[in-house]
Amino acid sequence: MNYKSVVNIIGFILILLGISMLFSVAWSIYYNDDVNFNRDLWALLNSIILSVISGSILVLGTYSKKKKELSVRDGFATVALGWLFMAAFSALPFYFSGDLSYMDSFFEAMSGLTTTGASILGAGTLQIEEMSHGLLFWRSFTHFIGGMGIIVFSIAILPLLGIGGVQLFKAEVAGPTADKLAPRVKQTAKYLWGIYVGLILLETLILYVEGQFLGIKELELFDALCHSFGTMATGGFSTYNNSLAIFDSSIINWTIIAFMFLAATNFTLHFMFVIKGSFEYFKNAEFKVYCKIIVAAIFLFFFNIYRSDMPDLSTTYDKMEGAVFYAVSLLTTTGFSTVDYTLWENGSLIIVFILLFLGGCAGSTTGGIKLIRTVLVFKYMKSVLRRLVHPNGVYPIRIGSKEIPENIVQSVLGFYLLYIFIFIILALVISLTSAADFTTSISASASAIGNIGPGLGKIGPMYNWAFFPDVTKLIISFCMLLGRLEIFTVLILFSRTYWRR
Secondary structure (H helix, E strand, O other), X not given: OOHHHHHHHHHHHHHHHHHHOHHHHHHHHHOOOOOOHHHHHHHHHHHHHHHHHHHHHHHHHOOOOOOOOOOHHHXXXXXXXXXXXXXXXXXXXXXXXXXXXXXXXXXXXXXXXXXXOOOOOOOOOOOHHHOOHHHHHHHHHXXXXXXXXXXXXXXXXXXXXXXXXXXXXXXXXXXXXXXXXXXXXXXXXXXXXXXXXXXXXXXXXXXXXXXXXXXXXXXXXXXXXXXXXXXXXXXXXXXXXXXXXXXXXXXXXXXXXXXXXXXXXXXXXXXXXXXXXXXXXXXXXXXXXXXXXXXXXXXXXXXXXXXXXXXXXXXXXXXXXXXXXXXXXXXXXXXXXXXXXXXXOHHHHHHHHHHHHHOOOOOOOOOOOOHHHHHHHHHHHHHHHHHHHOOXXXXXXXXXXXXXXXXXXXXXXXXXXXXXXXXXXXXXXXXXXXXXXXXXXXXXXXXXXOOOOOOOHHHOOOOOOOOOOHHHHHHHHHHHHHHHOOOHHHHHHHOHHHHOO
């Protein structure tokens, strides 16, 4: 393995990470009326200095005029270790502020970067509103960084590396395959980030205008931007303990719903529409399944909620809005909340649990298994049933008009089995290390590897993850990384085959 190149790139990433903290410093200075202004400002500045110096040491210590192309193994190591180092250094602003232990800070940072949205802040611990604007912005900004992937971001803006980025792109981009949108990976990354940033700016503008028009004092430009980060990254961090419920606005909820839907859609389809001017959405088999599952989830939620008498959802309209909101929020793995769905009937809770696994479209910012894999598995099962009836028949597996190669089918089946296996093991580990109840353990496991955030039991939408002991938080943090990098990217580093020459 090309160790020097891997370490060199990680060094550049840390430098970039440190520089990106300057945005948080700017917000901290702007809102200098915070009680902990000086302390949190220095926490950010110290984090910047430490990140940039550490990154510079790694870069200078591995500098070479002769650049080498990254191999497949180099790509996996760079992505997995790059994310681990990012989480470690992203935790520093929270830790230096003095309000959180390093383990809690690391958990919060990993949750932000992996766009999980699980938080240790809230009732019984540090309140979200008690944090300074600088730290709140950094917390949401980790979603922005992790949304499309810092590695892709590095490929787009760091031509100084002088190294081809194909292997990094393949290891980073979600889904069974990583199709390039342009001949050069660097150009592909620019397109992806351009669309991503454009949607964030559009949502920020709409939310800010709505907040001003509706007179919602909690929805300033700062809050609009932070919630846009959480929406488009499908992360779910809010600047308030009560999440979107603080706005008490149906208009805001529907705006968030629309952008959550877009965030969980394959960005290739956005690229075709924005850059090529071609509306390909309903020609895409996965997108059609995505829409159908949302409609089905809405119907089932509404059917169960309609029969219930809940003060938070008293009218038929409120029940429909609640059904739509949580169908989209959970399927897209965003995790924003408006009401406490754990108070709903058992039928709705079963639907919630199922949605914790599915995820959105491949090539989006969502977590979970991804719908394209589920579609492929069902088509495979259909093919197996046909072969049982007609053993000599040939039944190729197609998605749309494209025939899927056997190696990709096997890879998806392997991913599915490994995902379920890790879910079971993690649920067992959580219950043994934290004494959490059955519902909390299995939902925390599904939420962590699915990068969703809220779950059932003690980690419902109105609760937090602070009660877990440090060892459990560390294990959960590792599984968040597993889910964000599609499992194989991380686990392959523990394989003997990987380290053989």
